Every structure is written in structure tokens, then in C-alpha cells.
Amino acid sequence: MSLALSPEEQATAAGHDGAGMAMRIVAESARLLGAPRLIPICSAHIDGALYHGDSGTLFAERLVEGGARVAVRSTLNVGALDLMGCSRIRLEEPQRGMARRMMEAYRKLGCEQSWTCAPYQAGHRPAQGSDVAWGESNAVVFCNSVLGARTNRYGDFLDIACAITGRAPDYGLHRAENRRARLVFDVSGLSPSFLASEIAWPVLGSLYGREIGDTIGVVTGIANHPGEDALKAFGAAAASSGAVGLFHIAGVTPEAPNVETILAGPEPEAMIHVTPQMAAKARAGLSTAAAPKTIDAVAIGSPHLSFAEFDMLERLIAGRRLAVPIYACTGRHVLGLLEQDGRRKRLEASGVLIVADTCVVVTPIMPELAGGVLMTNSGKFAHYAPGNTGYAVLYAALADCVESAVAGKPCFTDLAA
């Protein structure tokens, strides 16, 4: 089936302006994807403003010169710089200037200066069943799974092109029939104490991504809603270990009131019974450092920390001085709240380095350190830190991360799956 554009879409695509360029990019992508038509979208989340090289900056500036503006609400994912000035970014000129020009161009296109990978906790929450065009793998999976809005994984260039045209290819997860579960991921064999622990969600997410890949699954065996921060951690870990764009949890996420409703057929194509051994192996697999004697830093906040997570961090630190820094990555939506009640000052006095608008795995922030060891409670940081920062990773719960930062060496509270 070939792509059919409406007369209005054709007229836009014929233009020599920025909107015409955007429409041609959306239409060409739709053609390659085999989509029969374009559909209207009601919001976008743009991952394309992170600097990877000069060509991306020149592209965004070309759209600005062509008078393009986003047609729908569009939030921005992280950039390469901390515009709030909380942390020092070791990006040198001329890259630094090009990264700044890129961020500025996306602002001129009408995007909101949200600069966060957790836009869904910064007030951008499209309605269930609505079509949107979101980028950034954790934002995509949260948007689809927890909010029930419909998006594919929109990469660089296509995200902003969809935002400008207000259109997306009718394809993939925009279609209801492609959102149903084929596999069941049953966690009822795990102990209630493990399932109630903070690390259960990133660990299970990492396992889920590896087992499920890019198909759709439904998790069973969860008795109570674990809270949004837990689902955020699960989705982010799943989207970094596999190409997961949508998950369901029976009784928890909006499209899966129960297993029967969300399954594509009368029976699942496969049942995955998660054992304590599988969970323990997945947890061990998040660490790459082999029994180090000391650690050099802790990094948390991938996805960006919520205010509730800062609350927990402050309670765990309990006014103590840290021996090694905790890099705490967040968005300006949380930074404002931290400043209101003096919390930012208290945390920084303890040795917490707050990173706003960006994070430690997408731009150089942590010192270059041969043989450096980083501790984290984030499944996503655990996945990307070794390749992007050169640090080996030790994975642990937040409480253990804080104790280790105070001691300057790994402290583990053992917890069986």
C-alpha cells in the first residue's frame, strides 16, 4: 500500500519554507515505513536537541530560518549543557557553542524549555488513547504504557518534523491492534519482600527488556500499584536492554485491567515464569565492576529524579557529609521546588552535585578517570555508563548508594529475590 497525502498535506509539502521541509521529512519516513497515510498528533517530546555534531545544529537553524513553528505542545528532552548552571560541563569550544546554538534553535521553534527526560513528571501528560510523537526511549515507553497515549519511538529529525507538521505516519503503536500483548511475564514466583523493594523495578525492567525484545508483553503477579517512580525505573531499564516501546502490567497500567483484556489471542504465545535465580542474575548483570574496594562517585537520576526521589535522598543522607559525590540528575521542574525550601543548599552542603537540564551519560560531566567506579540505582545508567563515561558500574539500591557515598566504599545490604 502506498502513501496517500491529503490535499492540504500535499500543499504544505510543496512549500519552500520550514514547514514544507518538515512535511517532506514526515512523508518520506512514512513511505519507508509503509504507512498508508499520516495522522494528526496532539503533542510531541523532542529528543533531537542533544548535540551529536554540527549537522544537527544546522538543520534546526534551517527550520528556524524557514519560519517553522511547532503546531502542537512540544517539550524538550535533555540538551548537552546545564543551562541552570548547577554543574560544570566539560564540553569545549567549538562544540560548546554549537550545542548552545542548537538548544537556542529548538527554543525558537516554539518548544518548551523543559530539558528533561521525564516530561511526564513535569506536567506533560497526553490523554489515554491520543496520538503523539515522542522521542527518548524512556519517555516513549512511559507515555505508551503508563499514560496510555500512543507513540512510536521518534528519533532525531523526525520528532521535530512531526511537531511542526502536527502529523505522524500511521504505523506501529498508533494502531490499536499492534498494542496487544503476545507474551506473559509472570513475577508471582518472586518473594513479596523483593517485589516491594526499590531495586525490584529496575532489575525486572532490565530482565524484561532482554526477554521480551521488541514485542509486547504483559507483566502478571503484581498485587498493588508500585507508584510512578517504580514504573519509570522499570520502563527505562526495559527500553535500554531491549527495544521495548510499550509494556502492560495487569491491574496496574491503563490498557490492562486484567490479562484477558490485553492479550492478542486466547492464549499467550509464550509464558515467561521469572524465578528468583533469573532476578538475581539480572541484578548481577547490571554491575560491571568486580568487587572494587572503593568507589569514585554515585550517579542517580536516569530518568530524571522526581521531587519524591529527592525527598528520599535527603532522608537517607540525614545531614551527613559524603566522601564521594552523588551526581543527582533532574529537570528544572524539580530544581525550582528544591530551591524554594532551601533543600538544594542543604543537599549541596552534604556533597550532592545537582545536574539540571542534562545528565552524566550524555555529556562530559564526571572527571575522566581510568579505572573509575560508579555506583548507581538506575538500570539505565548501569547500561550506558561503561560505554559513555568509561567508569565501571556497581548497581545497588538507593540506600546502599548513599551509605557507599558516605563511606567512599561499596556497602551492600543483601536482599534475596
Place this chain on the structure above:
Amino acid sequence: MTAAEILVPGKAGEGEALVLTAPISFWGGVDAKTGRIADVRHPQHGEVISGRVLFLPGTIGSSSASAVLMELVHNGQAPAALVLHEPDAILLLGLIVAREMGWETPMAVRLGRGLFDTYRGNTVKVANDGVLSVAA
């Protein structure tokens, strides 16, 4: 000679064939400045894709693959042509956007990976009409 389907039109190209034996992720897998395959786990690690006719059996989907391919085009380090087993909309978006920017881009064509071996070790020409041939 084989007629391949044109996925993205561009400049006809000629170069030494580089037949990848495993799928590749452009983001993190290819250096955008030098065109060198940087992924240490990839069987063709260390080879340079610039100026080659690049045969891709598959790609692993980082959503920034398009940015890396466009950066290669902008830096003058793009392959002479891309031959894909299957169209990859995210990767090819890099060529589509580069064309919109008015930069000269290589062609991308579709060819079943079963035919890739025919071209290994040869200098390959990809003509404007998508016809692949071994150069004399």
C-alpha cells in the same frame, strides 16, 4: 549486474565493497568524524565505511542512527553507496534530511543479503537507476 530498488535517491557511487557480516548500530558503533567502525564487538571493527559501497545485513535501532549518518555526510565521510537488506527508516532519515539541507548524498538501495557475497572483495558501482555492477 543486478537492478536494486532505490530507497533514497542520491549520487551514483563507486567504491570497494564493505560487506558487514553482522547488524550494526550507527550510534555508538560508527565514528561520525572518521567513518571508522568503533564497536569493538562488531566483526568488521576497525574498518572504515567512508567511500566504500556499504552492504548492511541489518541495523540495530538506536534512534540517533540518523544523526550519525547525516554527520558523516556533512563531514564528507559518508559511504559511496548504501546497500540494505531491508529499509531502515531511522537510518535513512539521515540521508533524507541531508538531501533537504542541499548536501550531496550517496544513494541507498535495497538488495537481498543473499546476494551480498557476489560483491565481496570487488569494486562496486551503483548507477543512478539502482543497477549494481562489479567495476572492471
